[in-house]
Amino acid sequence: MSETPKQSVQDKLEIDAMSVWYGETCAVRSVTLAINPRRITAFIGPSGCGKSSVLRAINRLNDLVPGAHVHGKINYQGHNLYDEQVDPVELRRRIGMVFQKPNPFPKSIYDNVAYGPRLLGIRDRKSLTAIVEHSLQQAALWDEVRNDLHKKSGLELSGGQQQRLCIARALAVEPEVILMDEPCSALDPIATQSIEALMRDLVHDYTIVIVTHNMQQALRVSDYTAFFNIRKREQDGVELRWGELVEFGATKQLFEEPQHQETADYISGRFG
Amino acid sequence: MATVTQQGNRGSLTRRQRISRLWSRVYQACVGLAALALVILLLKIVDDAFGTVAVVNVVDPASLVSQDGRSIEQQNAEELAGLARDYLDEEGRHFVSTDRLFTLFLDEVARTELPSSALRNLTVGQALFSGQNFPQKWADRTLFELRLPDVARVERDARARADIALLLAGNVEQGRLLELVYNDIVQVELLESWNLIDSLTRQDEIRARAARDFPQATLEFRSWLNADFLRTPGSSQALTSGIRVALLGTLWMLVIAIGVSLPLGLGAAIYLEEYARHANNHRLLRLLNGFIETNIRNLAGVPSIIYGILGLTVFVRAMEPLTSGQLAGVAGADGRTILSAGLTMALLILPIIIINAQEAIRAVPQSLREGSYGLGATQLQTIARQVLPVALPGMLTGVILSVSRAIGETAPLVVVGAATTIFVDPDSPFSRFTVLPIQIYRWTADPREGFQDVAAATIIVLLLLLLSLNASAIILRNRYSARARRTL
Structure with a gap:
């Protein structure tokens, strides 16, 4: 980093003309948007519009999918994340991920949360315990599990607790950004509520990007919303489908005064 | 609109129920036939065993009483040694053979815990019989010389016979001499x-x-199945035949086969599942990996005799210096050793281990891997800490199933050169060997009275081994699937 721009500008995640491909198929084309630090940005849109692909491209989880490739840039802290010098392993530690289906490891609660710190080489029992406690507190799970840390497997928790455990696990490696891929779609309304409240708490310290199918959720929790939609074209008798970013702006503005007819149709429930 | 009581085009309800009953009977009959075949097989084996x-x-024990009328149990070592001397048999066919005496001496010396190769070159005078209880003229002879024509020649010489009796009486306990008299004379x-x-x-x-x-x-x-049967080596008499050598041979072979194929198989499976499909791989490499994977599946179906021929060519012949133990400093005769057999068997079970391990690795939910990568784990860390622990029981199931396959294989070992008649325990990878199925094969073909029964008893041992292995595989798998259900 030769220059030191202002903190807020530097921590911005700038997605610049990015396209995600799976083999010969384009999932999402030419997305440009900037994700503001310490804010919640929601990606909404119908199934297949590429919002999850964009999310997974941010911490390069798409690298694991055979045949997946990304064009364009994502600038973060003065680097293009797809540069050759960027280590995807270190990147994923700094940009954490919470998945659609809670996926605790088949280990104790303690070992689940301590997994990340241990990967980083922290062996000292005392520091590990401190990290586990702090992370579980941040994820509002501490009071419910404090007596079962070693006794219970992460898999024995309820769905909502499991998802909060996954959030605690992500927090334990002290990321800067947390990506959430439909974190509440497998949960009941009460568990959803607690996760949403948790997001509002966490946003004071973290940048959060959430993919959601639930427009009410986007409206409730996010500061900014990006609406993606599907584009189709007939070519040689084959129908090609891909996603595109339609509109991006402050959530309130996007829901109250959408700039595009498509957006208005979608948020009013006319399709999707 | 049709009501529920009206018939569609499926025919009348009663007819449909009749057909359904008929087919359920047919399926029951299939199960019944299969069970019947198994029962008949087991009955036949138990019937023989x-x-x-x-x-x-x-020899009637009554004819062996001492002059003052004491039975053989009451006679002392000296008297028993005298009996052995009287019944020393040059040909070694009917009574006490010189070979037998030699092993008896060896057993006595073996208590000094010397390796058997060192024993051969020990002279009689050295540490052997406490220095006194043997004729002085034998002091410088090695034990090995004692066995060969020397003794055979002295048999005809009454004085030499007396020497042997002295040797026995002075060095072998009464109990063991009694055993000798019972087994070889009576x-x-x-x-x-x-x-x-x-x-x-x-x-x-x-x-x-x-x-x-x-x-x-x-x-x-x-x-026919009893404790002695497991403890004694084979014999020319059905009554005294045992499977000790074959059992040990089977165990040696399994240890070598598993020792080689387990690391190779698990490594190959990890590569094929976790690395081969990697997006960054060159197209040609991915093609090659696909080709290899298909062919591993084909290899699992190759007839085992083909593996035997491969083993004969590669391990017995081409790698003879290694498999015969020449490189390890053992003066082995040729490559037809337990090592060759184990390596051949390792090749045979390798595809089974790989395929099962692949299935186990594939069954690990992708969400676990993503969760691990998402926290900044490297690929190695993800494999070691997430994939392997979850896949391990499934992998072990495959290993146990392949062991059951290896235990029962006969054909490739015949080709690799399993010995048909062998009475000495295998004591190194370079020993000659026989295994349980080979013994069964040999005894089944033996026309002499009783060997069919010995074969049946061996089959029971083999089946028990197989059953216990399969049972442990099932227990492992059940545990595994219970855990997998909780994961998903």
């Missing part, structure tokens, strides 16, 4: 053996026949 035998002593000879079912249903007939044909013989009920 137990039953009445007519036995007679070759000897129990098998005249006829009846199956279990006959023994139970036609007792009177059997008794009548035995009284008519073998008036000397005693009838007794015998379990």
